[in-house]
Amino acid sequence: LLASFSDAQNAQQCPNAKATFQTYSTSQLLMSRETVFIVDMEVSCGAKGNPEALFLHADVNGEHVPVVRASKTTFQVSWSAPHAKAKTGTYPVRIYDEEGYAALRKAIRNGQSADSVKPLFSVDINHKGASRPGFFVQTEFIAVMTVLLIWWYANSTKGRLTE
Amino acid sequence: MIFYVCYTCLLLLLGSGSSRAAEEDARLVALKSILNDHIVDERDLTIQYRIYNVGTSPAIGVTLQDSFPEDRFKVVRGFHSVRWERIAPGANVSHTVVLTPVGDGVFNFTAAQIDYDVAEDGRKQTSHTSAPGERYILTSRDFDRQYSPHVLDWAVFGLVTAPTILVPFAVWYGSYSHYAGKEKKA
Numbered sequence: 187l188l189a190s191f192s193d194a195q196n197a198q199q200c201p202n203a204k205a206t207f208q209t210y211s212t213s214q215l216l217m218s219r220e221t222v223f224i225v226d227m228e229v230s231c232g233a234k235g236n237p238e239a240l241f242l243h244a245d246v247n248g249e250h251v252p253v254v255r256a257s258k259t260t261f262q263v264s265w266s267a268p269h270a271k272a273k274t275g276t277y278p279v280r281i282y283d284e285e286g287y288a289a290l291r292k293a294i295r296n297g298q299s300a301d302s303v304k305p306l307f308s309v310d311i312n313h314k315g316a317s318r319p320g321f322f323v324q325t326e327f328i329a330v331m332t333v334l335l336i337w338w339y340a341n342s343t344k345g346r347l348t349e
Numbered sequence: 350m351i352f353y354v355c356y357t358c359l360l361l362l363l364g365s366g367s368s369r370a371a372e373e374d375a376r377l378v379a380l381k382s383i384l385n386d387h388i389v390d391e392r393d394l395t396i397q398y399r400i401y402n403v404g405t406s407p408a409i410g411v412t413l414q415d416s417f418p419e420d421r422f423k424v425v426r427g428f429h430s431v432r433w434e435r436i437a438p439g440a441n442v443s444h445t446v447v448l449t450p451v452g453d454g455v456f457n458f459t460a461a462q463i464d465y466d467v468a469e470d471g472r473k474q475t476s477h478t479s480a481p482g483e484r485y486i487l488t489s490r491d492f493d494r495q496y497s498p499h500v501l502d503w504a505v506f507g508l509v510t511a512p513t514i515l516v517p518f519a520v521w522y523g524s525y526s527h528y529a530g531k532e533k534k535a
Contacts, residue, residue, distance in 0.1 A: 208426060209426075210425065210426035210427075210447055212393070212395065213393075214392065214393060216385070216386050216387055216496065217384075217385050217386075217387075217389070217392055217393040217394070217395060218384040218385060218393070218395040219384045219385075219386065220384060220397075222384070222395055222397065222445045222447070224426045224427050224445055224446075224447065226426060226427065226428065241434055252433060252442050254428075254431040254432060254433055254444060255431065255432045255434075256428035256430065256431050256432075257428075260428065262427060262428050262431060262444070264427065264443070264444055264445040265443065265445075266384075266397065266443065266445060318496070319493075319496050319497055319498065320496070320497065320498035321498055324498070325498045325499055325500055325503050326503075328503075329503055329506070329507075332507075336514060
């Protein structure tokens with residue numbers, strides 16, 4: 187009976203939970219020593235909901251990331267990783283409220299899959315990788331190699347002719 | 350020896366009596382750092398805040414407030430005034446904001462302000478992060494001069510130097526093929 191009461195309260199907090207997201211991940215190696223990931227979100231709970239009462243937690247690939255509140259309806263999730271560890275790909279960010287996160291931890295302790303607890307919100311960050319300006323091979327290197335090739339061709343031809 | 354032991358005991362007794370409340374409080378140490386190697390006009394500027402609770406109580410209602418003049422920076426992603434409900438003792442949290450500088454030149458990055466309750470009884474504490482200090486914001490042109498691949502520059506260089514190689518080559522090849530052909534016939 188108590189559990190269902192808290193569920194009802196929980197549902198009252200945010201009955202029609204909707205959120206819009208804006209994401210970011212580092213794309214230029216020289217602009218940051220580490221790769222950073224940011225999710226900005228704006229939450230609405232419908233006419234009867236109260237986003238101010240939400241305490242949110244985020245889970246990214248099994249790691250807990252705290253969620254900070256920026257205003258009555260906006261929140262942010264951010265974390266960083268060394269460039270070498272921040273591989274290109276999709277990072278699923280699952281956001282839970284207090285009860286949802288407790289349920290998630292309990293499910294993991296009992297050996298159940300994390301997917302058995304449904305998050306309040308979910309968003310993916312498509313990280314395209316952080317790179318330096320320029321190509322894989324430096325243009326200066328290409329220029330030097332071209333000149334060396336020309337020189338080698340001329341030298342070996344001259345050598346053949348003067349034999 | 351005995352005197353030394355007694356003296357230490359006395360200090361401990363006196364000390365613990367008056368500062369018991371302080372020992373059980375939360376204490377936050379905060380760093381504000383710029384993650385860029387180079388700060389360039391119209392490119393991303395990544396600022397990271399790290400807050401550590403070196404106290405023995407959870408810090409409650411931690412707010413971080415920072416500001417950037419709108420005529421010098423635009424916010425790309427992240428919020429610069431945020432709140433954590435609770436930071437556990439011994440834990441650390443981080444927060445990141447990405448900005449874009451508008452215009453180049455020197456800028457003094459000042460400390461951000463941190464406010465929190467040191468204990469459940471609601472005693473408040475105001476603190477500051479570290480300040481990254483004065484940094485120079487490069488123009489796009491100066492940064493590209495050093496880091497862009499200069500493809501167009503190299504292409505033009507190649508075009509201009511090509512005649513000095515190709516013309517002698519063509520002359521030589523013309524006479525070579527002419528005489529080489531004659532040799533074979535003979």
